[in-house]
Amino acid sequence: MTNTRVAVVGGGIGGLCLAQGLHGAGIDVTVHERDRTPADRLQGYRVHIDPDGSRALRDCLPPELWEAFLATSSRDAQDFRFLSHRMRPLLTLESPPVTDPVDAHHSVSRITLRQILLSGLEDPSGVVRFGKTFESYTRDPGDPGGPVTLRFADGTTETADIVVAADGGNSRVRRQYLPHARRVDTGIVTIAGKFPLTGATRPLVDPGLYEAVNMVVPPRGLGMFVAPHDLTGDGNTGNTPLPPGIGRTEQEGALFDNTGGYVMWAFGAATGRFPDDLATMDGERLRDTVARMTEGWHPDLRTLVTASDPGTVSLLPIRTSVPIGPWPATNITLLGDAIHSMTPMRGVGANVALRDARSLHRALTGALTGGGDPVAAIAAYEAEMRGYGFAAVRASLKAAHQFVDENPVTRAGMRTFLRAAGRVSALRRRAAS
Numbered sequence: 092m093t094n095t096r097v098a099v100v101g102g103g104i105g106g107l108c109l110a111q112g113l114h115g116a117g118i119d120v121t122v123h124e125r126d127r128t129p130a131d132r133l134q135g136y137r138v139h140i141d142p143d144g145s146r147a148l149r150d151c152l153p154p155e156l157w158e159a160f161l162a163t164s165s166r167d168a169q170d171f172r173f174l175s176h177r178m179r180p181l182l183t184l185e186s187p188p189v190t191d192p193v194d195a196h197h198s199v200s201r202i203t204l205r206q207i208l209l210s211g212l213e214d215p216s217g218v219v220r221f222g223k224t225f226e227s228y229t230r231d232p233g234d235p236g237g238p239v240t241l242r243f244a245d246g247t248t249e250t251a252d253i254v255v256a257a258d259g260g261n262s263r264v265r266r267q268y269l270p271h272a273r274r275v276d277t278g279i280v281t282i283a284g285k286f287p288l289t290g291a292t293r294p295l296v297d298p299g300l301y302e303a304v305n306m307v308v309p310p311r312g313l314g315m316f317v318a319p320h321d322l323t324g325d326g327n328t329g330n331t332p333l334p335p336g337i338g339r340t341e342q343e344g345a346l347f348d349n350t351g352g353y354v355m356w357a358f359g360a361a362t363g364r365f366p367d368d369l370a371t372m373d374g375e376r377l378r379d380t381v382a383r384m385t386e387g388w389h390p391d392l393r394t395l396v397t398a399s400d401p402g403t404v405s406l407l408p409i410r411t412s413v414p415i416g417p418w419p420a421t422n423i424t425l426l427g428d429a430i431h432s433m434t435p436m437r438g439v440g441a442n443v444a445l446r447d448a449r450s451l452h453r454a455l456t457g458a459l460t461g462g463g464d465p466v467a468a469i470a471a472y473e474a475e476m477r478g479y480g481f482a483a484v485r486a487s488l489k490a491a492h493q494f495v496d497e498n499p500v501t502r503a504g505m506r507t508f509l510r511a512a513g514r515v516s517a518l519r520r521r522a523a524s
């Protein structure tokens with residue numbers, strides 16, 4: 092069909108989704124991934140998939156893997172509540188009933204999602220090559236649209252006609268290709284952990300903490316996000332037969348358990364509010380730090396923290412990319428965090444990466460199978476991606492600053508606004524019933 096070779100650098104959420112789509116369309120694609128273990132601690136937490144992400148997975152995955160995704164994700168049909176730190180309700184946004192799973196929100200274990208995205212791309216297809224840490228690329232200066240040679244840390248090289256940087260926020264491809272694109276520290280730090288959801292632990296906290304997604308808004312300077320990942324038993328909500336390789340992880344410890352339910356909490360504040368030695372703390376000391384900083388909060392919120400296994404508690408400094416203007420399209424392009432990494436405060440980074448994967452899959456497949464110009468297809472993809480991608484970066488940064496707003500006046504205004512909006516929607520509900 093086409094002899095064009097596509098090389099994807101980075102086998103994370105976006106890179107693997109793109110590879111699934113291209114491989115399914117019969118295009119010669121390889122993924123070069125630094126490693127294969129969930130060594131990145133973030134892999135341990137759930138990821139919220141919104142309708143953009145769902146649409147991309149449905150379109151790029153073969154049907155049996157889309158079914159496996161549905162079977163192993165918990166349907167995120169919960170309400171979204173804003174609460175005071177004493178758990179007084181401020182506003183509840185009810186989630187409308189959705190019948191088509193493509194239009195739904197889902198909560199999935201990152202490990203399980205990775206298993207699904209890798210399925211069929213390992214041997215014998217050999218699409219994904221592990222242990223390939225990209226270092227730099229070269230191309231003939233006299234032929235700027237010509238083949239690109241990738242060089243890896245193990246001394247090997249690979250030549251491709253199109254290169255896609257999907258190597259995450261610290262992208263080395265981006266540093267070489269768009270050296271003016273920066274990623275900066277926001278001055279905000281979060282500490283996250285997992286409160287296990289079992290028959291024994293459910294009675295310890297108010298059911299609203301595992302039946303809804305909750306945003307806690309204290310008077311100033313602090314914030315806490317609480318989201319359930321409610322799976323029963325084996326992590327397969329529908330007991331659907333799953334393709335080989337998808338299921339319980341062999342990793343030890345509660346952080347990497349991808350089958351049990353839990354409530355993920357993320358507590359945040361400006362860096363200056365935390366002790367100076369925060370970066371050197373282990374899970375237990377991080378957990379104690381959050382417990383100290385939440386003294387006076389509702390006991391159920393504190394129980395989420397204090398009853399979490401310290402092995403699941405980690406430190407997450409919050410960084411963001413800085414949006415840049417358009418650049419001329421070539422046969423090198425980027426997707427996901429590699430070009431528009433954002434704060435996690437709106438929970439959309441993976442969904443935007445998946446949306447990129449779907450758009451780029453459609454653009455490249457259309458050009459490569461229809462005899463079109465792939466660079467023109469990349470130009471169209473990039474023009475659209477810069478619009479929604481950098482808009483998400485800006486909105487996520489704004490949400491991060493609101494999450495830890497130090498100004499007591501604006502924080503009080505926000506709480507009053509949420510409370511008033513909550514009363515209006517309660518009145519509307521009462522009038523409608």
Ligand SMILES: Cc1cc2nc3c(=O)[nH]c(=O)nc-3n(C[C@H](O)[C@H](O)[C@H](O)COP(=O)(O)OP(=O)(O)OC[C@H]3O[C@@H](n4cnc5c(N)ncnc54)[C@H](O)[C@@H]3O)c2cc1C
Nearest residue numbers: 101103104105125139225258259427428438439440441442
């Ligand atoms: C605490 C937290 C919670 C979040 N929650 C959500 C959420 O609920 N919903 C949501 O949509 N988003 C969420 N996000 C954001 C989301 O995790 C990212 O936006 C998403 O993972 C980006 O996908 P990606 O494919 O671009 O990059 P990644 O998934 O980071 O993948 C990059 C891949 O490239 C590989 N790599 C890196 N360097 C090299 C190299 N030199 N050579 C070869 N391979 C390399 C890495 O090993 C990795 O596999 C959250 C983020 C954080 C920090």
